[in-house]
Amino acid sequence: MDVMTAIQNRRSVKRFDPAHIMSRAEEEKLLQLTILSPTAFNLQHWRFVVVRDRGLRQQIRAVSWNQSQVTDASLLVILCADLRAWDKKPERYWQNASQEMRDALLPAIRKYYEGQESLQRDEVLRSCGMAAQTLMLAAQEMGYDTCPMTGFDFSAVARFINLPPDHVITMFITVGKALEPARPRGGQLELDDVRIQDRF
Secondary structure: OOHHHHHHHOOEOOOEOOOOOOOHHHHHHHHHHHOOOOOHHHOOOEEEEEOOOHHHHHHHHHOOOOOOHHHHOOEEEEEEEEOOHHHOOHHHHHOOOOHHHHHHHHHHHHHHHOOOHHHHHHHHHHHHHHHHHHHHHHHHHOOOEEEEEOOOOHHHHHHHOOOOOOEEEEEEEEEEOEOOOOOOOOOOOOHHHHOOOOOO
16 A cells, blocks of 8 residues: 555544454564654664553443443554653664764753753654654555544543653554444545635
8 A cells, every 4th residue: 555545545443343453473574664654863762562461451441431443443452652762862762873973962962852841742742743743654555544532531540640740641543443434534624714814
């Protein structure tokens, strides 16, 4: 499947086949593709909590408006991010770069993020959004359906997964085989309604 077809075909699916099992090899391939997503300064601050424990899935479903995809999808990924990735051995993000590039980038990372809590949060949200789209398009190409989710109690889920205090949860992505097609698109705005030429 080419990228344009994957974009056109990707829909949010709510009902998944609970009997379908995604192989570990498929999961590995999907996440290996996902970690190729772009991040500012190559910080790669996303963290993918893959929830396999059935009991934990039931707990999460209970604080997710009882949405069936939490337990029935083949894969539940809680897309989290490390707000302090910029301060945790940033040299590892540029280990393959030239010394000249490392000498320029490493101080720039600290200067850009240090003391900028709002920027740190905004940055990880942007990065996780790009990773989520990469994951969903890769899943579509692999023959899987997906659903991005924010309809859950973030604080409760954070407790369930022992989320570190310097991390945030951005969304869930459920991945699996649809039991039924997605509903028709609700209605797309015309391109001219959202395209602005030069200035508002």
